[in-house]
Amino acid sequence: MIKLYNTLSGKKEEFIPINPGRVTMYACGVTVYDYSHLGHARGAVIFDLVQRYFRRKGFDVKYVRNFTDVDDKIINRALQEGITPSEVAHKYIEAYQEDMKRLGVGRPDVEPKATEHISEMIEVIRGLIAKEHAYVLDGDVYFRVTSFKEYGRLSKRNIEDLKAGARVEVDERKTDPLDFALWKASKPGEPAWESPWGPGRPGWHIECSAMGFKHLGETFDIHAGGKDLIFPHHENEIAQSEAFSGKKFVNYWIHNGFVNINQEKMSKSLGNFFTIREILDQYDGEIVRLFLLSTHYRSPIDFSDTNLKDARAGLDRFYTMKEGISKFVAGKKAPGSRPEELIETTDRHLYEKILTLPKAFEEAMDDDFNTAFAIGLIYDLVRDVNKFLAEVDKKNEDAAYSILSSAAASFENVSRTLGIFLRQPEEWFKKGRLGDSKVTIPVERIEELIHLRNEARAKKNWAEADRIRKTLDEGGVELFDRADGTVWKPK
């Protein structure tokens, strides 16, 4: 049973799909007017994981994440860059796709663009006008907030409070200051589509309703987005959708917390943001992904160098263990039948823990996608497996094989869902860690120096060995002499 925190009720609720075994899910994507920042990455990573988790649990999932490709900011950007708005949108969609790929975020089933759903939006607006939930003003169309009695239910506000605190400059023509635009008449030179109210473009909120309707139906299971979208975006979506269809729009609303810097929300307006690609220049995508998953998705997460380094250290530890397992298993044959019987009683507990990891993982994930706890479970078992590896020589070989190959399988099982810890250790140590390093020596030269140093070591020429170590150290390379050979890592 999956429980998730529903913003609508303010509580964790058992997930009950509209159609048994199926999940329809919509996540608000990005407005493509610039490179996306780490805050956007957080939502993308967590909701990608949510839909993957539903699939793991056997649900047939339809996951939709949109691109807002028509908007004031895109128009402004186009003027700045001297290209058309659609060129701006195209450029940043491409960039977003690259960023997502590097973060291990899969492509949703549908990635609708607002500009490709203009006629659907017009239909919804037309319906809202017919039902007197909307009105036309000089080529603009506004939604009449007071016509929807449940307005404020999601964000837990009432219309009076909103009016009292309103900081919006009031457009005197609107019937009510809270009314929001469904359709905006275009000024000359702006992107425009024909409509019953004259040439114009859609307001922001209407796209998600129209695209949700089209791809998922008038009522769907889950709608996701950042906490900052609760009001007004999602509140407005509910109002216009339910006023139009007369049906409940969405059963479960889930919202992720912000990425903070020095306890402040990372945002464009504060100017304290890092784009995903800036961060990926320094840290491998897997580090960033692990960092984002190591805090519960509804809590704020503080972006800092220390926290990224912690994530990197965690990956080092995991891959060191994975390497240990591979080294042991390599070259050995799988034992015959019932090797479990050879496992010593002292290792029974470990074996049990290994076999139940996927189940424990699911218990954590079932509880509102508690990835932080799930990762804790993995680290906990890493420690136990390392302990076992440290004395594996004393163990029965078949039993050890059985334990370690089971461990590899269990880790693989949960890693596949989390989208981390999936690489080969060599690849992690040679490539993954290189991203943020200050390694100034070419890899071939490093290997060559290591070879020379080992020749010196073989002759017990420690002075020469240490000189080479120092040279590499100055080039940002750290050496580790292990029983099975010398390994290097970026500092």
Next chain:
RNA sequence: GGCGGCGUAGCCAAGUGGCUAAGGCAGAGGUCUGCAAAACCUUCAUUCAUCGGUUCAAAUCCGAUCGCCGCCUCCA
């Protein structure tokens, strides 16, 4: 001003009524190692912002206080 949230060890972070308050990083001591690191072992919160209350029992529920943050304007 309205609404919402948060405050757990040096740092990050789970836990939201009841076994020893997960896990990680950093630190300390040890095993190992030419040196070093990794790995392993040991250690590291009688206590959960503060003060009251409810309860047989609270980090977990209630109230107050202090501090921080978010939304109310485009925002993941």
